[in-house]
Amino acid sequence: MIDIKGCGLGLRRDFLYEVQRDGFLPDFWEVTPENWMHMPHHHKEKFEEIVALRPTLAHGLSLSIGSPDPIDKKFVKAIKDFLDRYGIKYYSEHLSFSALSSNQTYELLPLPMTPKMVNHVSDKIKRVEDILQRNLILENATYYHVLEAKMSEAEFINRVMEQSKAQLLLDINNVFVNSKNHHYDAKKFLDDLDLSKTAYIHMAGHYKDDDLDLIIDSHGMPVKEKVWKLLAHTLSKIDCPVMIERDNNIPPYKTLEKEYHKLEKIVKKA
Numbered sequence: 001m002i003d004i005k006g007c008g009l010g011l012r013r014d015f016l017y018e019v020q021r022d023g024f025l026p027d028f029w030e031v032t033p034e035n036w037m038h039m040p041h042h043h044k045e046k047f048e049e050i051v052a053l054r055p056t057l058a059h060g061l062s063l064s065i066g067s068p069d070p071i072d073k074k075f076v077k078a079i080k081d082f083l084d085r086y087g088i089k090y091y092s093e094h095l096s097f098s099a100l101s102s103n104q105t106y107e108l109l110p111l112p113m114t115p116k117m118v119n120h121v122s123d124k125i126k127r128v129e130d131i132l133q134r135n136l137i138l139e140n141a142t143y144y145h146v147l148e149a150k151m152s153e154a155e156f157i158n159r160v161m162e163q164s165k166a167q168l169l170l171d172i173n174n175v176f177v178n179s180k181n182h183h184y185d186a187k188k189f190l191d192d193l194d195l196s197k198t199a200y201i202h203m204a205g206h207y208k209d210d211d212l213d214l215i216i217d218s219h220g221m222p223v224k225e226k227v228w229k230l231l232a233h234t235l236s237k238i239d240c241p242v243m244i245e246r247d248n249n250i251p252p253y254k255t256l257e258k259e260y261h262k263l264e265k266i267v268k269k270a
Helices: 013-018 041-051 072-085 115-132 153-164 172-181 186-190 225-235 253-269
Strands: 005-011 028-031 056-059 091-096 097-100 103-109 136-139 167-170 198-203 207-208 215-216 243-246
Touching: 005 253, 013 041, 013 253, 028 041, 056 072, 072 115, 115 136, 115 153, 136 153, 136 198, 153 167, 153 186, 167 172, 172 186, 172 198, 172 215, 186 225, 186 253, 198 225, 225 253, 243 253
Parallel strands: 005 028, 005 243, 028 056, 056 091, 091 136, 136 167, 167 198, 198 243
Antiparallel strands: 097 103, 207 215
8 A cells, every 4th residue: 555545636737737836636647757857948947846846756658567578677767766856755656568679669568368477477576676676567458468377367467466465556448448358357356356456546537339249448538437336346445546537539628627526526425
């Protein structure tokens, strides 16, 4: 468990200048280091003003923890410098891979769910943590193709968390999307997951692609009602911070504020 409470929002450049010190603020922010590490100077002053107002978490995109490539020490050290500069204690990434032979795709690609991969990821987690001097938090990712699988998704996640001692960033929308695309029961998945390892929770949107007959994890839509209900079910089991993540089709800050207040109501009721 982390020592941040309440409800949060992902901070995006799209509404950076809509945030006012004396206006609506979430309980905490989440920032993506890759989007802010090399920001123009005219953004930097406003960014620093905003993150100073609330506790801030970091959520990365390109660590590629499951890749066969060795850890990119230069990149991880740059992440550490960013976290240290802004006093950010917590850094999360994805239980997936995004790079191969040093070529970065910025896509979250699935991992084989095997004991060998559990060992591989756990070893890399420890190497990353040695550089960061922080515990790593990993998010359950969406996937559209099942690679080699010698265990269920829930068992794979549990074994990685247990062996590596990392914490879980539980994305409820990803659970819902995967359950529909791979035909399993989302509530049973959550029952099988060791929720005691959860650091915090992501909420996001998705859409249905009728041509592909798939639900797509877009992060570009409002949170769907069935995903809100799955959050309520989850919060009946654990008490932890929850935030809304919006990466595409980002609406005005006032619109996100309304969705945030819906999240607050669900969290308070739970």
